[in-house]
Amino acid sequence: MNEPVLAIANLGKYYGPGCERCINSTGPVAATNICPHCGTVIACHGVTFSLQKGEVLGIVGESGSGKSTVIKAIHFDIEPSMGEMYLNLTIDHSRRENGLLAIVNGKRGFPVVDGKDNIFTLTPFARRQLRNVCMGIVYQNPMLGLRMNFSAGGNVAERLLMDGWDHVGEMRQRIRSLFERTEVDTKRMDEPPSSFSGGMQQRVQIARALSTEPSLLLLDEVTTGLDVSVQARVLDLLRSLTRELNLATIVVSHDLGVINLLTTRTLVMKSGRIVESGLTNQVLEDPQHPYTQLLVSSAL
């Protein structure tokens, strides 16, 4: 079996002072993630999983179950309280060796990602480099992922610029082909995304996420808030992209339909813990945990 691209071990994120009884008095059995003794919020605890190349993993759960916390920790948007993260990737440094910033952004300053070092212990600088080159994220709210006062093309260009592209013509060509792939009207690439519809903003986000050919794609509730026909088109696009590019993908959603359509394996989260995991069709058709059973019966 191959080494996993991404491995997460014992990830935890707590907000508050913390006490000895925090962990035992929260979780799915206690049906809360707030410690009754000290008020600490256990956003997630003991989250462990790994991801192979080309695999699409779903994380499903209700609001406040900690699924977004997990994806934000992986994207270094928040600092986890505990846990380890390992990445095992081959990275092409050829482009970054030349630009003006080669000394700081080139291979020499780049962290080693051979799956041996805990990524969470790297410096913020190294993590930012890693994130830019290896990860793409699509947020539920386009305001988080896009700069609304710059053009849609500029939003994609920003990632390319971070990656050392220094030719405007080449960049625009790349942006155009990305927009063609994600079905954004290329005639509107110089307009700000604030003038776009919700579905189109999501597609700009997807183009931006894929621009540096990352190995890991993170989708945080991508279709929530879109109407059903647009949802279907965005999901269609994502499904074909993940297959075509052989990306390791994590899909966070509370929508079992999305999980069913996109993913091969699923984690079910409740009150900050993983309560069930397995192949998606297995989890959805034969749920073992009472919460999963509730979720499935209420959705279908």
Added chain:
Amino acid sequence: MAEQQGGAGGTLSSKTLTSYLQETPPAGRISTTNRFAFLDEATKMEIRRKTLKAVAIPGYQVPFGSRELPIARGWGTGGIQLTLALIGPEDIVKVIDQGCDDSVNAVNIRKFIQQVCGVEVTEKTAEATLIQTRHRVPEEPMGKDQILVLQVPIPEPLRDVEPSEQETRRMHGEADYSSIWLRLYEDIVAYNEITIGARYPVLVNRRHIMDPSPIPRWDVPLLHQSETLYLFGAGREKRIYAIPPHTEVHPLEFADHRFRVERFNQGCMLCGATDTYLDEIVEGSTAQRFYTCSDTAHCRARQEQQNKVVAP
């Protein structure tokens, strides 16, 4: 303050700065009598220390405790503090404002330095050992025994793209400069060229992006691998930064949209120079446009040279 005024028998405004400085201070206060270069020694020491740090990390903005001066913040107090901390009795000072030696700002700063240091002043770039300037670098090439002090209004090159100081510091620390590159990209998309006239962002020593103060693009290439030490002082923003001699300074540019300096279609109407940065003058009645050298001392020297040649 009231005691002081009463004791001296007059109001503060009626006295000259020198008499104010030489007056016997009230007991318990540090003496200002006969203090060379206005600032107290501790302040000078701090500024020198911060300057050394700035030289050690080219392009990095070093915070310093900017002191009150008898000039308002925003009128060159950063540059003045650097000048006063570095100046010695032997120094020869030149002060320029937008290339001009006799504008109000330059004259007053020069007078102030003369008053508190008693040093010699000059208008000739080659004679000066310490040059304080605003918005221009002298046309005449400078040597390794000279220091150019630039007054800086906004030291943060990322301020236009990121309003938060905490965030810009993080961006410098992590060399996260994509947003300023993005600004250039957007410029090219909208206007097919980079539209920054002054304050053109430069990458110093291939590490820090730096604001070269509002010098025109014309002066930016002079910063690259220069013989001279360039010091930048922002009094209001409390920052010092530096470009030491022989440092790489690259203006930000794209492979297909290169950085370029201003182009003028004519020469200076006074000295005929075509290789200098020119100011545009519009005559009121005829709306005719004339161009003259922005560096007045350099222009005058050239004119004198020409007159000599004409009349042997």
